[in-house]
Amino acid sequence: MADTISKSARKKKNNNVAASLYGLRPAVVVAVVDAVRQGHAERVRHLIRPLHYCDVADLLERLPSDLRNQVVDYCRKTLDPEVLPELDDGVRGEVLEILEPKQVAAAVSGLNTDDAVEVLEVLDSDALEEILNKVEPVDRQFIEEGLSHPPDSAGRLMEREFVAVVQSWTVGEVIDYMRESTNLPDDFYDIFVIDGQSRELVGSIPLNKLLRSRRAVRINVIMKNDITIIPAAMDQEDVANLFRDRDLVSAPVVDDANRLVGMITVDDVVDVIDEEAEEDLMKLSGIRKTDFYQDMIETTRRRFSWLGVNLITAIGASIVIAVFAETIEQVVALAILMPIVASMGGNAGTQTLTVAVRAIAMRDFGPGKASRFILKEVSVGLANGALFAVIIGAISSLWFGDHILGVVIAIAMVLNLVMAGLCAAMVPFLLDRWGIDPAVASTVILTTITDVIGFLTFLGLATVFLL
C-alpha cells in the first residue's frame, strides 16, 4: 500500500515536471489576455515575471498585435533582454517600435553580440543609428562589426566574446585566468588556443578535456590541432552543414588573415537549420518565408505574386487545350479525363522535385551522382507510368466503352510520368548551376511542363487516333 502511494506520488511529481517542461501553459496566456483587457498593468507584470524568457517570447508571439503591444508597454522596464532574440523577425520589429531607443539600447547592451546583432538587423538605418548612439562605445563597436558582415554569413552569426589562451600556458594558468576574468561569454564549451607570436589560431580544447588534465600540463600538449575553422564570410548554410557533419558544439571564426575574431555556438546553428529547413519548405509553395506572424494585407501581397505566376502558366496550359477545341467538341470524354493525366504528372514530378531540392540543400550530390539520380527518376517514372497506364486505360475504356480512348490515355500517362521524372530531376540542377534557388522556381516550372505535356500528348494522340 505504502509502495503504491509513493509510486503514484512520484508519478504525479513526474507529470508536473513534464507539464512544466512544455513551457507556457494555456492558463497563463488566458490570464494575461484577461489582465490586459482589464488594463491591469501590475497583474500582467506579476504573471510574466516567473516565466522563462523563451516562454515570454512565445507568449508575445501568440498574442494578437494590439494585446501584444499593450503587454510590451506594461513591461517596458522589466522585460528580460533575452526575450528579444527569441522573437520571430516580424514580431520583434513591432516590439522594438514600442520600446524607446534608450530601452532598446540598454537591452542590447546586456546581450551577447550575436544576439544583439540579430535583434538590431531588422531595423532600418535611421532607427539603428538612434539606438547605437545610446549604446556604450565598446558594445557599439562589436555590434557594428557584426553588422558589417553580409547577412546570413558566419560573421553575423558569431559572438565576439570567446576564451582564447596562448599555447605556452599551463592548464592551471588557463583555469586561474578564467576564474579571474569577468568578461567571459555566458556559455562556452571549447577554449581556443593562439600562437603567442603570430596571434594565429593553432588549436582548441574542449572544457571537459581541460577539466580532466592536471594543472601542470601545457596547453599545447592537450590541444586538438585538427580543428574546424570557419571563415567569417562563409554562408550560414555551409556553417550549419559543418556543425551537422562534425557534431560540433562551438567553432572559432577567423578573418581573412586567419586571426580569431569570434565564436559560433551550436544554439545559433540550430536556429539556422530551422530557418533553412523552413525556407525550403515554404519556397516550394511560393512563400518566401513563413508568413505565420504577418498580418493579412502583407500575406495577401506576398502570395499574390506567386499566384500570378501560376495564373500565367495555367493560361499557357489552357492555350494548349484551346488548340484541340474541335477534338473536345466531338469527344467530350477528353475534357472529362484530361485533368487526370495532368494531375498524375504534376504529383509524380513533385515527388521527384522534393527529393532533388532537399538533396541539393543537404549537399548530398557527389560527382556522377546527378546523372544516376536522373536515370533512376526516369526509370521510376516509366515503371509507375506503365502501372498507372494499365489502370487508367482499363477504367477509361470501361467508363466510355471506347478501347482506343483507353489506349490513348494509357500512352499519354506513360509519356507524362517519364517526362515528369526527367524534368523534375533535371530542373533543380540546372537552376542551381545558373545560380537560381531551385526551391523557389522549380515547382512552377515543373507544373507548367507536366500540364502542357499532359494536355498535349493526351489531346494530340486523341486527335490522331479518335477522329
Added chain:
Amino acid sequence: MADTISKSARKKKNNNVAASLYGLRPAVVVAVVDAVRQGHAERVRHLIRPLHYCDVADLLERLPSDLRNQVVDYCRKTLDPEVLPELDDGVRGEVLEILEPKQVAAAVSGLNTDDAVEVLEVLDSDALEEILNKVEPVDRQFIEEGLSHPPDSAGRLMEREFVAVVQSWTVGEVIDYMRESTNLPDDFYDIFVIDGQSRELVGSIPLNKLLRSRRAVRINVIMKNDITIIPAAMDQEDVANLFRDRDLVSAPVVDDANRLVGMITVDDVVDVIDEEAEEDLMKLSGIRKTDFYQDMIETTRRRFSWLGVNLITAIGASIVIAVFAETIEQVVALAILMPIVASMGGNAGTQTLTVAVRAIAMRDFGPGKASRFILKEVSVGLANGALFAVIIGAISSLWFGDHILGVVIAIAMVLNLVMAGLCAAMVPFLLDRWGIDPAVASTVILTTITDVIGFLTFLGLATVFLL
C-alpha cells in the same frame, strides 16, 4: 611589396583551410572509384585512411551499391566505427550486411550507447541477436536497455554515459573524480547533480561554471536547480523543441521514478531536427522519408501508393466534370478554362497548408490562435480571389467574347480561393486532433477539395447562366 606577398600567402593558406573544411574533395571520390575498379584494395585503404569519419560516411553514401560494397569489403578491418552512425539508414543496412557479425559487434562496442543503438536499430531481430551475442555483457545491457525504449523516444536518443555527482561534494572533489574516472563520455558539457540519499536528480552545472569556481566551493551552492529534465518516454520531436527553445547543449533523461538514466546531447538533437524537417517536407509530397539512397524498385513501390490515392481523387474530380458533359459539349470554352480555376485553388490552398503544417510541427499554435489563423486565411483567400477574379474574368471575356463567361469564371475563382483558404487552414488541425499526421494526409485531401469545388462552381454556374 613584402606586405602584398605576405597577404597573398595568407590568403592562400586561408583558402586551403576553407577548402579542407568542405570535407570530401571530388578528386578523392574519383581516385577511390578508380582504385576499386582496378581491384587495388591497398590503394583504397590508403586513400580512406586520412579522411575524417564523416567524410568516409559521405564517400560511402555517394558510391553506387556495388562499388560501396567493394570498399567496405576492402576496409572491413580498418573501418572507423564512428562511420556507421553517420550513414543514412538504407546505406547502413547494406554496410552491416557485408561486415561479419563479429566486426559489427566490435564496432558498436567502441561507440557511445546512443550511437550503438542507432546503428543496430535498423537490423531485424535475428541479425541483432547474432551481433549482441558477441558484445561484452556490460555494453550489451546498455544497448538492450536503449533498444527497449520506443522508437523516436528520448530513451533511444540518449547515451548511458554521463557524469553525475552528489550535491554534498566540493568542486575540487568533482574535478578529482573526473581526472581519475576512466569511463566518462567522449563529449559532455554539463555534469548532473543527484541527491546523496534519494539518488534523485536535483540540479546541473555547466562545465564552464565548474571551471570558474574555486575548489573549496560546494556543488549545491553553484548548481542550477531550475533544469530542463527529459522523461525517457518523451517523443524526440518534443525533445528537439525543448533544446531549440531553451538553447540547451545537453539535458538529463530520467525514468518514471525520476532517476537519472541518461543524457541527450545537442548533436543528436541536430540530427532529429534535420530528420523531422525532412519528413515534413517529404510527407507533403507523399513520400514517407527521403528515398534518395533507395534503389529504383523500392522507390517506385513507395511512391506508387501515393500516386494511387491521387488517381482516385483525380477520378473523383473527373466524375464531377462528367456531370456537366452536356454543358461542355455546348460551350467548349469551359473545358479550356476549367483547369485554371482548379489550379489556382490548389496552389493557394497549398500555400496555406504549408504554413499550417509547419506551424503545427513547430508548436506555434497557442490557444485561440487557430481560429484567428483560419479567419486570416479565409480573408487572404477572399482578397486574392477578388483580385484574380477581376484579372481572369477580363481575360476570359476578351478571349471568348462572352461577358457572362467572364462573370462566371470570376465568381468561381473567388469561391474556390475562399474555400481553399478555409479548408487548407482547417484540415491540418482536424487531422492533428484526430491523431493523423497532418503532413501526410493534408495535401491529398486539399487538392481533392479544390479540384471538386473548382469544377463544381465553374461548371455549375456556367450551366445556370450560359445555357
